[in-house]
Amino acid sequence: MTIKAVVFDAYGTLYDIQSVASITDVAFPGYGEMITQIWRIKQLEYTWLRSLMCRYEDFSVITRESLAYTLRTLGLKYDASVFERIMEKYVHLDPYPDARRTLTDLKQYKLAILSNGSRDMLNTLVRNTGLDAVLDATISIDSKRIFKPSPEAYSLIEGRLGVTPAQVMFVSSNPWDAIGAKSVGLNTVWIERVSPEAMAEACRNSDLVPPLTMFKALRMQMDELGVAPDHRVHGLSALADILSSVPA
Numbered sequence: 456m457t458i459k460a461v462v463f464d465a466y467g468t469l470y471d472i473q474s475v476a477s478i479t480d481v482a483f484p485g486y487g488e489m490i491t492q493i494w495r496i497k498q499l500e501y502t503w504l505r506s507l508m509c510r511y512e513d514f515s516v517i518t519r520e521s522l523a524y525t526l527r528t529l530g531l532k533y534d535a536s537v538f539e540r541i542m543e544k545y546v547h548l549d550p551y552p553d554a555r556r557t558l559t560d561l562k563q564y565k566l567a568i569l570s571n572g573s574r575d576m577l578n579t580l581v582r583n584t585g586l587d588a589v590l591d592a593t594i595s596i597d598s599k600r601i602f603k604p605s606p607e608a609y610s611l612i613e614g615r616l617g618v619t620p621a622q623v624m625f626v627s628s629n630p631w632d633a634i635g636a637k638s639v640g641l642n643t644v645w646i647e648r649v650s651p652e653a654m655a656e657a658c659r660n661s662d663l664v665p666p667l668t669m670f671k672a673l674r675m676q677m678d679e680l681g682v683a684p685d686h687r688v689h690g691l692s693a694l695a696d697i698l699s700s701v702p703a
Contacts, residue, residue, distance in 0.1 A: 460565035464627035474549035492666040497521035502602035511600040513573035557691040558589040567592040604635025645684035
């Protein structure tokens, strides 16, 4: 196996989606964490539902729709300026602390993002956070009009980077994404940001499970779908060690 390209998911992998809480907390004191978690859960769910229904809308529309759902469900009143201020955070998400250093350390490979994000959202986010200086490509699924984990979405990597699936190491912290990539022949690394042991401890020490803990249980634990990633690590910085043992 020869790895020529390392391709990253964006949301939750290079960028911390929990960083939107810095805005939701201010906009709706006492509701920030609940908004953040419901918003992300519905955002993902809408990508899958729209793919199954063949009713594609780009990720910016889905992000707006899932935020509107969240605020309505919680009975929160807001005006357009508040809504837009929260939405704006999605093009100013915080990169994980080890994101830029990891990309810099892997500069001998073709480096890219493959994301469900719309083209404009991704390009603005990458530019705002300076990662455009270390990435060779930012690939949106827009042209396929179907979201990951559809096999069609992952096929964009070969066309854009000129590499075969066997020459790609795909990195995601989203279990469904790592499984989706593995199922089409990509080499995969799953970033396990929350261990089952940590989940058990969080639940054991709380009579009431907080929204973030529930999100971690629903969206950050490996799924039972009969496919497993090739590698499991706890952070982006571990990628260099994995790739050092693989021919480039």
